[in-house]
Amino acid sequence: MGSHRTLPFAFLLPVLIMGGASALAQGPAFGIGRTPTPDEIKARDISIGPSGEELPAGKGTAKEGAQVYRAKGCAGCHGATGLEGTAPILKSKDPANPDLWARGRILPLRAPFATTVWDYINRAMPLNREGTLTPDEVYSLTAFLLSINNVIPEDQVLDAQSLPKVKMPIGNNYASLPDWKPRTPRLKGYPY
Amino acid sequence: MSSKRPIRREFLKGGAALAGGLTMGAVAPALGQTPGSPAAPATPGAPPMIKGDKEGMIAYGERSNYVKSVRIPHGGRPSPDNFGLTFHVATPLQDSVGVVTPSSLHYFATTRGSFLPDIDPSKHTFMLHGLVDRPLTFTMDDLKRFPSVTRLHFIECAGNRSSPRAKTVQESHGMASCAEWTGVLLSTLLKETGLKGTAKWFVAEGSEEVKGASSMPIAKAMDDCLLAYGMNGEPVRPQNGFPLRLMVPGFEGIFHTKWIQRIKVVDQYYMNYNDFGHLDDEHKTAALGYQIGPKSVITFPSGAQQLPGKGFYEISGLAWSGGGAIKLVEVSTDGGKKWNKAEFKGTPQRMAFTRFGYQWNWDGTETEILSRCTDELGQAQPTRAQLAKYWNKPYDQTFSVPGLDNSVQPWHIAGDGKVTNGFA
Numbered sequence: 116m117g118s119h120r121t122l123p124f125a126f127l128l129p130v131l132i133m134g135g136a137s138a139l140a141q142g143p144a145f146g147i148g149r150t151p152t153p154d155e156i157k158a159r160d161i162s163i164g165p166s167g168e169e170l171p172a173g174k175g176t177a178k179e180g181a182q183v184y185r186a187k188g189c190a191g192c193h194g195a196t197g198l199e200g201t202a203p204i205l206k207s208k209d210p211a212n213p214d215l216w217a218r219g220r221i222l223p224l225r226a227p228f229a230t231t232v233w234d235y236i237n238r239a240m241p242l243n244r245e246g247t248l249t250p251d252e253v254y255s256l257t258a259f260l261l262s263i264n265n266v267i268p269e270d271q272v273l274d275a276q277s278l279p280k281v282k283m284p285i286g287n288n289y290a291s292l293p294d295w296k297p298r299t300p301r302l303k304g305y306p307y
Numbered sequence: 308m309s310s311k312r313p314i315r316r317e318f319l320k321g322g323a324a325l326a327g328g329l330t331m332g333a334v335a336p337a338l339g340q341t342p343g344s345p346a347a348p349a350t351p352g353a354p355p356m357i358k359g360d361k362e363g364m365i366a367y368g369e370r371s372n373y374v375k376s377v378r379i380p381h382g383g384r385p386s387p388d389n390f391g392l393t394f395h396v397a398t399p400l401q402d403s404v405g406v407v408t409p410s411s412l413h414y415f416a417t418t419r420g421s422f423l424p425d426i427d428p429s430k431h432t433f434m435l436h437g438l439v440d441r442p443l444t445f446t447m448d449d450l451k452r453f454p455s456v457t458r459l460h461f462i463e464c465a466g467n468r469s470s471p472r473a474k475t476v477q478e479s480h481g482m483a484s485c486a487e488w489t490g491v492l493l494s495t496l497l498k499e500t501g502l503k504g505t506a507k508w509f510v511a512e513g514s515e516e517v518k519g520a521s522s523m524p525i526a527k528a529m530d531d532c533l534l535a536y537g538m539n540g541e542p543v544r545p546q547n548g549f550p551l552r553l554m555v556p557g558f559e560g561i562f563h564t565k566w567i568q569r570i571k572v573v574d575q576y577y578m579n580y581n582d583f584g585h586l587d588d589e590h591k592t593a594a595l596g597y598q599i600g601p602k603s604v605i606t607f608p609s610g611a612q613q614l615p616g617k618g619f620y621e622i623s624g625l626a627w628s629g630g631g632a633i634k635l636v637e638v639s640t641d642g643g644k645k646w647n648k649a650e651f652k653g654t655p656q657r658m659a660f661t662r663f664g665y666q667w668n669w670d671g672t673e674t675e676i677l678s679r680c681t682d683e684l685g686q687a688q689p690t691r692a693q694l695a696k697y698w699n700k701p702y703d704q705t706f707s708v709p710g711l712d713n714s715v716q717p718w719h720i721a722g723d724g725k726v727t728n729g730f731a
Contacts, residue, residue: 143441143499144499145453147449147499148445148449150441151434151442151443151444156436159512160571161512162512162520162579163579164577165575201390216588222583225586226583230578231579234520235580238518238579239580245517246516290587290588291590291593294524295526295597296526297530297531298630300686301594301600301629301630301710305591305594305595305686306686307600307687307688
C-alpha cells in the first residue's frame with residue numbers, strides 16, 4: 116500500500132513542469148506497465164513494413180518456392196499453378212492486360228510492396244497451420260509467387276536486403292491513403 | 308398445507324441441483340422466495356412460475372423461454388464460404404429496443420470461420436512499442452489500474468449493405484450493433500510511453516491465427532481510440548475480442564482489433580494483411596471506406612413483419628454515424644414525398660446508435676416508409692437515387708453504392724399490412 120501511495124507523488128513534479136508542453140514530450144503519468152525485453156519485442160514484431168526493417172534472416176528462390184508450394188499443400192487450395200483452386204488465385208489469368216486493376220485481386224501482382232506478400236504468407240498461411248513456415252520457406256514462396264507473375268526473374272534470391280527493393284508492377288497506381296482528421300467529413304465536398 | 312407440499316419438494320430438488328453445496332438459506336433469497344411460499348400462484352389462468360430449476364437461472368440469468376430472437380449467419384461475403392466456414396453473423400435488429408445490443412446478439416465477423424482464441428486473461432499482455440520513448444507491456448490488471456472511460460459505441464461491418472435479396476432488416480442492416488464499452492483510452496497509454504515526432508501511423512494486431520493487422524492514423528489513436536475490456540457491464544465476450552479489444556469509434560468494424568496483443572507506432576502505412584484488403588484504385592471510393600457515413604434504418608415496421616391493420620403505430624428505428632452524434636432524423640410515410648422530424652429516445656451520443664420514433668396513423672393504404680439522418684458534421688444520409696446521380700451512374704438494380712453503403716432503406720407496406728423490402 117505504501118508504494119501505491121507514494122507513486123503519484125513521485126511523478127507529480129515532472130507532470131507539473133511538463134503540464135504546458137505537448138503530449139509528445141510528457142513523462143509517464145502513472146508508472147504502470149513494464150519495459151519489454153528486446154526478445155519479447157522481437158517475438159511479436161511480425162508486421163513487415165515497406166522498409167523491411169522487421170524482416171528476419173533467411174533467403175529463398177522461386178525454384179525452392181515451387182518445392183515448398185507442393186510440400187506445404189498450397190496447391191490444395193490455390194491449385195497446381197495458382198489458378199485452379201477454391202482459394203483466391205495467385206496468378207493472372209490475363210497477363211497481357213496492361214490494366215493491373217482489371218486483372219483481379221491477385222496478391223503478388225497488386226501488392227504495392229513485396230513486403231506485403233511476405234507478411235501475408237508469413238502470418239496467414241497455410242490455412243489452419245498459420246505461423247508454422249520458416250523464414251526461408253516464406254522467402255522462397257514469395258520469390259515463387261513473384262516469379263510466376265513475372266515480377267522477378269526465376270533465379271533471383273530474396274532476403275531481408277533484396278525483398279524490400281523489389282519493384283512491384285502496381286507502382287504508385289493506387290488510391291491515396293486516408294488523410295483522417297478528427298471531426299472531419301469522410302470526403303471533402305461529398306454531401307453524404 | 309397439503310397443496311404446498313409437492314411444490315416445496317420440487318423447489319428443494321431444483322435448488323439442490325442448481326446450488327450444489329449451498330444451504331437452503333442461501334438459495335431461497337436468490338430466488339426471491341422463502342421456503343414454504345407458493346411457487347405457483349393459486350389464481351386460475353395465471354401463468355406458471357419459473358421455479359428456478361432451469362440450469363443457469365441463478366448463476367447466469369437467461370431470457371424468457373418465449374423470447375426467440377437470434378443471430379443468423381450472413382454477410383457481404385458468402386457464408387458458408389468455399390471451405391464451409393461461417394464468417395459473418397448478423398444481429399436481429401428487427402427485435403431490438405433501445406440502443407444497446409445485448410452481448411449475446413452483437414454481430415461479429417471473423418477472418419477464418421468463427422475461429423476464437425480461448426485466452427486466459429491472467430496470461431494476456433498488451434505491448435505498445437515502435438516510435439515511442441518507452442515501450443511498455445501491460446497485463447490486464449495493469450490496464451484496469453488506469454483511469455477508465457465508459458462509452459456507447461456502434462460497430463458496423465464494411466459489408467453491411469442492403470440488397471433486393473434482403474428479406475429482413477437483419478439481412479439488410481444486421482452487421483451493425485451498439486454496446487457500452489469500458490476501458491482505457493489509447494491516448495492515455497501513448498502519453499505513458501511518449502510518442503516520437505516521426506509517429507504517423509500505428510499497426511494494431513490481434514492474437515488470433517492470422518493476427519490480422521490494420522494500419523491506422525496516429526491522429527485517431529490520440530483522438531478517441533479505446534482499449535476495451537468491458538462490454539455491457541461485463542468482460543468483453545470472446546466473439547468480440549476477450550479479454551481486450553481496440554475500439555476505433557466510427558471506423559469500419561475490421562479496425563476494431565479483437566484479442567489485441569500489440570500496437571506498433573510507425574512512420575508510414577504498413578500495407579499489411581487488412582490494409583491490402585482496403586487497397587483501392589479510386590481515390591474517392593477509398594476515402595469513403597474508413598469512417599462510416601450517416602446511416603439510419605426503420606426497425607419497426609420492417610421487412611417480413613406484418614401490421615395487423617390500420618391505426619396507430621410508433622415507427623421505430625436506429626441512426627448512427629462515424630462522423631459523430633446524430634443531429635436529425637426524418638421519417639417519410641409516403642414514399643419520400645414528405646419528410647417529418649422524428650423524436651430522439653434519449654440523448655444522441657457520438658458514434659453510437661440513436662433510437663428514434665415517429666408517431667404514425669396508418670390509413671390502411673399501400674405505401675412506403677423511409678428514414679434519413681444528418682450528423683453533427685452536416686453529412687446527410689442519401690437515397691440510392693441521389694448517390695447514382697452524384698456518381699453519374701444509372702440508377703437501376705445494378706447500381707452499387709461506392710464505399711460503405713449508407714443509403715436510405717425503403718420498406719414497402721402493402722394494403723394487407725405485409726412489410727417487404729422496398730428494393731425488391
